[in-house]
Amino acid sequence: MPKVTITVTLKPTLLDAQGRTVESALHTLGFDEVSGLRIGKVIEMQLPDGIAAEEIEARAATMCDKLLANPVTESYRIEVH
Amino acid sequence: MSPAGTLAKLSTVSTVSTGEWDGTRRPRVGVIVFPGSNCDRDAGNAWIENEFGTAVYLWHQETDLQGVDAVLVPGGFSYGDALRAGAIARFAPIMNEVARFAADGGLVAGICNGFQILCEAGLLPGALMRNEGLRFICKHVDLRVETTATPFTALYSPGDVISVPVAHGEGCYTCDDETYDRLVAEDRIVFRYCAPDGATTPQSNPNGSRDNIAGIIGGPRRNVLGMMPHPERAAALALGSADGSRLLAGIRAALVAASG
Numbered sequence: 001m002p003k004v005t006i007t008v009t010l011k012p013t014l015l016d017a018q019g020r021t022v023e024s025a026l027h028t029l030g031f032d033e034v035s036g037l038r039i040g041k042v043i044e045m046q047l048p049d050g051i052a053a054e055e056i057e058a059r060a061a062t063m064c065d066k067l068l069a070n071p072v073t074e075s076y077r078i079e080v081h
Numbered sequence: 082m083s084p085a086g087t088l089a090k091l092s093t094v095s096t097v098s099t100g101e102w103d104g105t106r107r108p109r110v111g112v113i114v115f116p117g118s119n120c121d122r123d124a125g126n127a128w129i130e131n132e133f134g135t136a137v138y139l140w141h142q143e144t145d146l147q148g149v150d151a152v153l154v155p156g157g158f159s160y161g162d163a164l165r166a167g168a169i170a171r172f173a174p175i176m177n178e179v180a181r182f183a184a185d186g187g188l189v190a191g192i193c194n195g196f197q198i199l200c201e202a203g204l205l206p207g208a209l210m211r212n213e214g215l216r217f218i219c220k221h222v223d224l225r226v227e228t229t230a231t232p233f234t235a236l237y238s239p240g241d242v243i244s245v246p247v248a249h250g251e252g253c254y255t256c257d258d259e260t261y262d263r264l265v266a267e268d269r270i271v272f273r274y275c276a277p278d279g280a281t282t283p284q285s286n287p288n289g290s291r292d293n294i295a296g297i298i299g300g301p302r303r304n305v306l307g308m309m310p311h312p313e314r315a316a317a318l319a320l321g322s323a324d325g326s327r328l329l330a331g332i333r334a335a336l337v338a339a340s341g
Contacts, residue, residue, distance in 0.1 A: 010210075014210070014255065015213065015289070017211055017212070017213050017214070017215050017289070018211060018215060021215060067164070067168065068164070070165055070168070070201070070208050072200075072206075072207060072208035072255060072256065072257070073208045073210055073255055
């Protein structure tokens with residue numbers, strides 16, 4: 001069964017307050033090399049066999065546009081395994 | 082059994098005739114109740130206790146607004162804020178009716194989670210993000226009334242500073258530049274967070290909202306309001322402020338005027 005992984009993150013132009021806080025915590029721990037930390041969410045799902053990969057991707061994109069991501073604040077990345 | 086029946090029964094308790102409308106026809110607001118709403122009773126009670134009319138509570142699974150005169154989408158954590166605040170509530174059956182009511186020019190006010198829901202539903206532009214400081218904020222804030230050209234704020238004066246509580250973790254209003262320019266050009270920013278003297282300073286912005294925006298107006302007839310602060314929690318002096326009751330009075334006045 002194909003597995004779909006969708007990664008939703010805040011758009012790069014928006015301040016990720018949570019990411020900034022975690023990045024600063026890593027700096028406190030001595031990981032000074034860390035920059036550009038962004039926090040998002042990962043959504044995994046299974047789809048039935050027999051659907052073409054392009055079709056799966058297209059449907060997942062529609063799911064993101066309609067529900068899984070907020071078009072105002074978030075962008076998404078789809079991976080089909 | 083849907084709890085709406087019970088709620089509706091309770092909601093009809095105190096309805097005093099106020100003279101302007103006769104005893105048979107009083108403005109009736111519909112308060113939408115989602116699983117996880119927690120300001121629904123506050124909203125209904127503020128309306129009833131101020132003697133503005135009657136209230137009916139509408140469960141999210143219902144498909145009929147029961148002929149209400151205005152709709153309040155209350156605060157809370159609908160569906161446990163699953164995915165994003167307001168993301169799931171917009172698919173509730175009752176929201177189709179709310180959208181239709183709004184499109185027809187009916188008065189709809191979304192407060193806190195209600196604002197988030199109206200944005201997610203596309204009835205208002207923009208989105209509410211996590212507060213910039215990441216903390217849940219629960220306190221009284223000062224708001225400057227930016228426009229009185231809405232039914233909700235018609236009884237205020239432009240520049241009025243009112244004290245109303247906020248209680249949210251995701252109240253950082255965000256929109257793209259195009260939307261922002263349109264909101265400004267069309268006089269659609271209704272409230273801004275401000276200092277007690279009315280100055281909109283960064284310090285008076287509790288959550289990082291763009292340009293201190295606390296509430297906006299939309300809809301075909303400037304009939305859809307969304308705001309993060311809770312006017313229903315500032316609707317009696319006993320609650321520390323009655324500044325919010327004038328907003329509800331504005332709804333009432335608009336309904337009375339429309340009834341001819």
